[in-house]
Amino acid sequence: MSCLHLSINNDRIATLIFDLPGEKVNKISMEVLDELQIIIDELKKEARAKVLIITSGKKDIFIAGADLKLIELVSDPETAKKGCVKGQKIFQALAGLPIPTIAAIDGVCLGGGLEMALACNHRIVTDSKKVQIGLPEVRFGIIPGWGGTQRLTRLVGIRKSLDLILSGKIIDGKKAFKIGIADRCVPSSLLAQEAMNFALSLKGESWGGEKGRRKTLTDILLEDNPIGRSILFSQAEKMILKNTGGHYPAPIAALRAIRDGYKRNIQEALDIEAAHCSDCVPSKVSKNLIKLYFMGENAKKMPDIMKSAQTERKLDDIGVIGAGIMGGGITHALARNGYRVRLKDIDETYLIKAIRESDRLFNYLKKEKKNTQEEIALSKNRISTTLGYEGFKSIDFVIEAVVEKLDIKQAVLKEVEETTLPSTIFASNTSSIPITRIASNARRQENVIGLHFFNPVHRMPLVEIIKGEKTSDETVRKTFEIAVRIGKTPVVCKDGPGFLVNRLLMPYLNEAMFLIEEGFEPLMLERIVLKFGMPMGPLRLIDEVGFDVACHAGEFMYESFSERMEICKLLPILIKDGFMGRKNGMGFYLYKDGKEKGFNPEMKNFSNRKGYEIANEDVINRLLYPMINEASMILDEKIVERAEDVDLAMVYGTGFPPFLGGPLSYADDVGIDKVVECLDNMQKSISERFRPTEPLLKMKRDGYKFFNKRDK
Amino acid sequence: MVVLGGARTPFTKFATSLSSVPAYELGTIAMKESLYRSEVKPYELDEVIFGNVASPPESANIARVIALMSGVPEKIPAFTVSRNCASGMESIADAFIRIVSGRANLIAAGGVENMSRIPLFFSDSAKGKWQNLFMAKTFAQKFKRLAAFKFRDFLPVVGLEVGLKDIISGLNMGETAEVLAKEFHISRRRQDEFALESYRKAERAVFSNRFKREIVPVLTKDGFVKEDNGIRKNQSMEALSKLKPYFDRKFGTVTAGNSSQITDGASCLILSSNEFAKKRGLPILGVIEEFSFVGCDPSRMGLGPAYAIPNLLNKRGLKISDIDIFEINEAFAAQVLACIDALSSKKWCSENLSIDDALGAIPEDKLNINGGAIALGHPVGASGNRLVLTILHELKARGLNLGITSLCIGGGQGAAFLLSSDSK
Numbered sequence A: 001m002s003c004l005h006l007s008i009n010n011d012r013i014a015t016l017i018f019d020l021p022g023e024k025v026n027k028i029s030m031e032v033l034d035e036l037q038i039i040i041d042e043l044k045k046e047a048r049a050k051v052l053i054i055t056s057g058k059k060d061i062f063i064a065g066a067d068l069k070l071i072e073l074v075s076d077p078e079t080a081k082k083g084c085v086k087g088q089k090i091f092q093a094l095a096g097l098p099i100p101t102i103a104a105i106d107g108v109c110l111g112g113g114l115e116m117a118l119a120c121n122h123r124i125v126t127d128s129k130k131v132q133i134g135l136p137e138v139r140f141g142i143i144p145g146w147g148g149t150q151r152l153t154r155l156v157g158i159r160k161s162l163d164l165i166l167s168g169k170i171i172d173g174k175k176a177f178k179i180g181i182a183d184r185c186v187p188s189s190l191l192a193q194e195a196m197n198f199a200l201s202l203k204g205e206s207w208g209g210e211k212g213r214r215k216t217l218t219d220i221l222l223e224d225n226p227i228g229r230s231i232l233f234s235q236a237e238k239m240i241l242k243n244t245g246g247h248y249p250a251p252i253a254a255l256r257a258i259r260d261g262y263k264r265n266i267q268e269a270l271d272i273e274a275a276h277c278s279d280c281v282p283s284k285v286s287k288n289l290i291k292l293y294f295m296g297e298n299a300k301k302m303p304d305i306m307k308s309a310q311t312e313r314k315l316d317d318i319g320v321i322g323a324g325i326m327g328g329g330i331t332h333a334l335a336r337n338g339y340r341v342r343l344k345d346i347d348e349t350y351l352i353k354a355i356r357e358s359d360r361l362f363n364y365l366k367k368e369k370k371n372t373q374e375e376i377a378l379s380k381n382r383i384s385t386t387l388g389y390e391g392f393k394s395i396d397f398v399i400e401a402v403v404e405k406l407d408i409k410q411a412v413l414k415e416v417e418e419t420t421l422p423s424t425i426f427a428s429n430t431s432s433i434p435i436t437r438i439a440s441n442a443r444r445q446e447n448v449i450g451l452h453f454f455n456p457v458h459r460m461p462l463v464e465i466i467k468g469e470k471t472s473d474e475t476v477r478k479t480f481e482i483a484v485r486i487g488k489t490p491v492v493c494k495d496g497p498g499f500l501v502n503r504l505l506m507p508y509l510n511e512a513m514f515l516i517e518e519g520f521e522p523l524m525l526e527r528i529v530l531k532f533g534m535p536m537g538p539l540r541l542i543d544e545v546g547f548d549v550a551c552h553a554g555e556f557m558y559e560s561f562s563e564r565m566e567i568c569k570l571l572p573i574l575i576k577d578g579f580m581g582r583k584n585g586m587g588f589y590l591y592k593d594g595k596e597k598g599f600n601p602e603m604k605n606f607s608n609r610k611g612y613e614i615a616n617e618d619v620i621n622r623l624l625y626p627m628i629n630e631a632s633m634i635l636d637e638k639i640v641e642r643a644e645d646v647d648l649a650m651v652y653g654t655g656f657p658p659f660l661g662g663p664l665s666y667a668d669d670v671g672i673d674k675v676v677e678c679l680d681n682m683q684k685s686i687s688e689r690f691r692p693t694e695p696l697l698k699m700k701r702d703g704y705k706f707f708n709k710r711d712k
Numbered sequence B: 001m002v003v004l005g006g007a008r009t010p011f012t013k014f015a016t017s018l019s020s021v022p023a024y025e026l027g028t029i030a031m032k033e034s035l036y037r038s039e040v041k042p043y044e045l046d047e048v049i050f051g052n053v054a055s056p057p058e059s060a061n062i063a064r065v066i067a068l069m070s071g072v073p074e075k076i077p078a079f080t081v082s083r084n085c086a087s088g089m090e091s092i093a094d095a096f097i098r099i100v101s102g103r104a105n106l107i108a109a110g111g112v113e114n115m116s117r118i119p120l121f122f123s124d125s126a127k128g129k130w131q132n133l134f135m136a137k138t139f140a141q142k143f144k145r146l147a148a149f150k151f152r153d154f155l156p157v158v159g160l161e162v163g164l165k166d167i168i169s170g171l172n173m174g175e176t177a178e179v180l181a182k183e184f185h186i187s188r189r190r191q192d193e194f195a196l197e198s199y200r201k202a203e204r205a206v207f208s209n210r211f212k213r214e215i216v217p218v219l220t221k222d223g224f225v226k227e228d229n230g231i232r233k234n235q236s237m238e239a240l241s242k243l244k245p246y247f248d249r250k251f252g253t254v255t256a257g258n259s260s261q262i263t264d265g266a267s268c269l270i271l272s273s274n275e276f277a278k279k280r281g282l283p284i285l286g287v288i289e290e291f292s293f294v295g296c297d298p299s300r301m302g303l304g305p306a307y308a309i310p311n312l313l314n315k316r317g318l319k320i321s322d323i324d325i326f327e328i329n330e331a332f333a334a335q336v337l338a339c340i341d342a343l344s345s346k347k348w349c350s351e352n353l354s355i356d357d358a359l360g361a362i363p364e365d366k367l368n369i370n371g372g373a374i375a376l377g378h379p380v381g382a383s384g385n386r387l388v389l390t391i392l393h394e395l396k397a398r399g400l401n402l403g404i405t406s407l408c409i410g411g412g413q414g415a416a417f418l419l420s421s422d423s424k
Helices: A030-048 A069-072 A075-095 A113-119 A134-139 A147-154 A158-167 A171-179 A188-201 A217-223 A226-244 A249-261 A266-280 A284-299 A326-334 A346-365 A373-381 A406-419 A437-440 A473-485 A501-517 A522-532 A540-547 A546-566 A570-576 A614-636 A643-654 A665-670 A673-684 A694-700 B022-037 B062-069 B087-100 B124-135 B137-149 B159-163 B173-183 B188-207 B237-242 B274-280 B300-314 B333-344 B346-353 B378-399
Strands: A004-008 A015-017 A050-056 A061-063 A101-105 A108-110 A124-125 A132-134 A182-188 A317-321 A340-344 A383-386 A397-400 A426-427 A447-453 A462-467 A489-494 A589-592 A594-601 B002-006 B047-051 B077-081 B105-114 B218-220 B224-226 B262-273 B288-296 B324-327 B402-409 B411-421
Touching: A004 B262, A004 B346, A015 A030, A015 A188, A030 A075, A030 A101, A050 A188, A069 A284, A075 A113, A075 A346, A101 A188, A101 A522, A108 A113, A108 B300, A124 A188, A132 A171, A132 A226, A134 A158, A134 A249, A134 A284, A134 A383, A147 A158, A147 A266, A147 A406, A158 A217, A158 A226, A158 A249, A171 A182, A171 A266, A182 A188, A182 A340, A188 B411, A217 A226, A226 A317, A226 A522, A226 B262, A249 A266, A249 A284, A284 A489, A284 A643, A284 A665, A284 B087, A317 A326, A317 A406, A326 A340, A326 A346, A326 A373, A326 A447, A326 A673, A340 A346, A346 A373, A346 A383, A346 B218, A346 B224, A373 A383, A373 B022, A373 B062, A383 B022, A397 A473, A406 A426, A406 A437, A426 A473, A426 B237, A437 A447, A447 A473, A462 A473, A473 A489, A489 A643, A489 B274, A501 A522, A501 A540, A501 A546, A501 A570, A501 A614, A501 A643, A522 A614, A540 A546, A540 A589, A540 B188, A546 A614, A570 A673, A594 A643, A614 A643, A614 A665, A614 A673, A643 A665, A673 A694, A694 B173, B002 B274, B002 B288, B002 B378, B022 B062, B022 B105, B022 B262, B022 B333, B047 B062, B062 B105, B077 B087, B087 B105, B087 B288, B087 B378, B087 B411, B105 B224, B105 B378, B124 B137, B173 B333, B188 B333, B224 B333, B262 B274, B262 B378, B288 B300, B300 B346, B300 B402, B300 B411, B324 B378, B333 B346
Parallel strands: A015 A050, A050 A101, A061 A108, A101 A124, A108 A132, A124 A182, A317 A340, A317 A397, A340 A383, A397 A426, A426 A447, A462 A489, B047 B077, B047 B105, B324 B402
Antiparallel strands: A004 A015, A447 A462, A589 A594, B002 B262, B105 B262, B218 B224, B288 B411, B402 B411
16 A cells, blocks of 8 residues: 655655545554655655655645544553654654655644644645644543654744643644744645745755744743743643643643653653653543544434435525524524524514624634634524514424423424425424424424434534434434534434433432432532532532423423432422522522622531531442433433443533543443442432343343443 | 515614614615515525615625625626616616516515715815825825825715715705706695605504515614604604705705605515416515606606606506506605696696696505605615515505506606516
């Protein structure tokens, strides 16, 4: 297999084109590195070329990075180190070529790809929107291991490098030029020509080492002396610990690699980098993050059976009914991603609020430079509002986000069927009412589906697509396409109370209520959960959901699952006392004008049991094991088919700590034996609701794990 | 050619609710809504045509801006037309020619004007000084050229005023109305009574939700703007008669009260061939049967309808009595009344139309039954389109057959459209 093509022209300019056969993107594997080594040796020996340009044969891709699949398989530090050292050695050889080298970049240039470009003397980028430059390794629990931490710091300084490497941030060509990663930024169509002109202008002299970067006073004060640097690094470390809660070792490792390598000679520096990198690669955190990444990518691919043979017109007009928080959020997401949206509500004040909120998000996108002013003007104009069903004949797809009441949803469905074309799909954004029940009186039940978004819509990447009993495959397919086009990760589930996420969340929230009812200090509960890695405590989550909604859902779950979902009596009492959560400013926390004002002192004590204590670990077990228990039922009932759907949904939909890989990966790590044993104990000492489910017991008997059937 | 549907923004007075909304936004809002109401999609259009007079600087070819903002695919072309006050009708006429000749099936034709946003200019002498300043190279040069500015150089030239003046006759629009008032001996009292009627009819129309069916609300920072705001409730003869003549202080009779208002707004219609509409089972609001444009004396531009209506009737062999309702744009009460008088005058008709007898009077109860531009306002580029939209709704609602809308056009022209509710 040959993927690197070298040619030398009459001006003695060598061009090396990277074009991985049979792949859409260029990725660096061990074989690619070997091939590169051979070419470098050749160039050194023959001395025919006087400048080397490295570029890509793929459209919009330079090099996407190292092959993640290979990294995922590395399970011991020695192999990891070997991989690091090999890449470092070959990139070092590239950097050591006696002729000037230029990377000509017109597309994705990430991770190992950027490290290779950094090993060149010069980089030319283009202003194309497709250019993505960055070292996103920390997002996968690892650090750049082919010289990236060392070469980038030497090229652009410490602060800019930390900014890129610690966050895994991705920037475009213009930005890369601005911060000094690239020597030039040129229009995409002129790249080949400009790279050649640049090569010719170099006149063959070798040029290496640090470019005469203009230093600011801050550079000198913070980066050019040991005291400044030590302040800089210790501040950065504090920041990381604050942001990651200490759960993610990679940013710290990257920081240390940069700190310890900065003033050393390049070989020593690379050794330091390799040592840190090989610690990270085999770590459980990295494995979980990579697994989640692949699960996410996989989820966005339409299953083959659902693909349609004929090409048909794309749906482009979507009606959203109900301009509350969810309806408004959905409208914004759709309009931003190219759909025309007809937002309907019977109350014009909701329409105004929804548009204002959407405008606020658009302004934010403009401020963050995620979208240009022109893109935003077009997006905003895709939204129109109406109080009635005028214009719904043009609507291809309706998303209903009205109050969570069966009769109202059915009434809306009836109205929609009367005012739209027979082909129009009706998607309900219900969070717990079974779709089949909503569809039960519909004329076209095959067109009714669930499309459940999570709040806030612009931030939560998950949507649940719920297939009712009669929902057609075509309806699922069209819904799937919309979800993916607006940048969401869909999980297709079968119909049932609470579907996937809320069914798993319910025992967790319920258990939190039981704990504080028993007298467990509420703030302590929140702290333990946060320390475990959840993005928010369960009580704050109940505030967000709203006490009434949580209570209503709880009752509904109890009807469906009886004792496994035994309801804590505390919530209805609190509702009676006027607590509703964030929506009325009084929940476990207090809120005023949309801002949180601290923990609600009235929520301190629910029991006269003073000093009621449970070990932290037991608190977590009480919260999570019922969730795992329920998940085994969900898999058994085939609500979703695969354990990875559960993990993906819980991470993307509720922020379950990604470094743990999801609740089922966590269960596998703890051991099914231990989970069952603990549930057994809790069943005996606390309540029947902890009784291990039959599918979980079977797993224990057969020695199965949730993920051990997964092929590698 | 049939009209599938249409929509317009509220018409709001100069420097009020919609003054901060750029013209292209108003046009986009009207066009999107008219597409939805017509049950067709943007990509089905063959062309987008918008009438506009003031050409806002930020949107040269405003039709194209409106089309793309409304989600019309890039490959579908768009152009802007101007026939001064009839620009919003000219777009319909252009669509007519394309559709009737089989060159197009589906066209969006609109009109748009935000008169509040017509820019203020520098005078020519000030402009020269600015240009000198921009080209100055040295500091001394800059200083010297800056010193050349006099206070009066900073007084703006009001673009709106410049636009309302006819360069051939040297008269502004109000002055042309004064010419007619004097020649046709139309008294101040008659003009004011006509104006008062316009307000009363418009008020009644609002009360009976006549305009609601054609208006799409516009969301601004103060909430939804849902209604035309020019209609002064409880307008009275007393109030009208107190106003001073605006254009001829000494002998004049034309006041701000008996003239149309300066207004912001947009209107749009979706037009298609009859076959296209039938084949697709689309709703039909009405039919554009025929149209006429006729030229006349620029200093008597207000008589435009008196030339255009006979021309139009003649094309179809119709008489005034065949027509169920009329809309004549109320640029000025004097001008509408002059048209009525002219058409009822045997002398005028024989001199100007070469017919032996008077064409006939337009019955009062058939004219502008929902009021006109005196009460509703006259956003120049949009009015013609609005008149067609309004009369089609009215024909349909009353189960009538034929209607005529007509406008006088600054620069000396008249426009008239024949409409029907029946698509056979």
